[in-house]
Amino acid sequence: MGNSIVIKVATIYDLDGIIKLQTANQTFRGGTLSGELTAYQIKEMMTDMPQIIAKFDxxxxxxxxxxxxxxxxxxxxxxxxxxxxxxxGSPNSYIYGPICVSQNQRGNGLAQLMFQELLKLEPNREGILFIKSDNLTSLRAHEKMRMKKVSSFYFNNADFDVYAYFFPIKKDNNLIMK
Structure with a gap:
């Protein structure tokens, strides 16, 4: 594998690594993840939709x-x-997130690469996500991915923005990102 980043669909063998990265990025540890999924929940999600990971070494x-x-x-x-x-969202829409990149890999475009992989696997579907309104880094990253703010809500003494995206696939398998 060398020293390159690999973007792929997660398997059950990746579960421990996902949990480890999720735990390291909780708000009480200085991260920005405001929720924690259990191993059981992530396994269930793996059987439902593709879970994308980035691996390095x-x-x-x-x-x-x-x-x-x-x-x-x-x-x-x-x-x-x-x-x-x-x-x-639309009847066939799905929930995007959480997304997390380890602190030492931030700024390298991994969020965009994982998002592009997801779009290939889930074409012609709307994705919906929320971001804490004061998380400017995440807001900018998702706007850079051409996601659009569609709503906002207040939860647990915090403001959140709701973003959505839908990028159709043309017949030649190219994304139409307007």
Whole structure:
């Protein structure tokens, strides 16, 4: 594998690395992730939709998790419920996030690379996500990916912005990113 970044769909063997990176980036540790998914929840998400990871020297340095609304509805996740109450999206839309890049890999375009991989695997579907309104780095990164703010909501004494995206695929398999 050498010293290059590999972007791929996560397997069950990547679960420990995803959990490790998620734990290291919780707000109480100085990170920006405001929720924590259990190993069981991530496994369930793996059977539902592609979970994208970035690996460097066999270590997970980034992840982009996704879930369908139907799998989300099987469990309580109040902040996602608040987002969906603010903006439900199209019938076939899915929930994007969380996305996380290890501190030593930030600024290298990994979020964009993982997002591009997701778009290849989930074409012609709307993705919906929320970002804490004061997380300027994440807001800028997602706007750079051409995501659009569609709503906002207040949850647990904090303001959040809701973003959505839909990039159709042409017949020649190229993205139409307007």
């Amino acid at each position: 066999n270590e997970i340095v980034g992840f982009l998790l996704t879930t369908s609304k139907s799998v989300h509805n099987k469990r309580e996740f109040p902040i996602v419920d608040a987002m969906l109450a603010s903006y439900l």
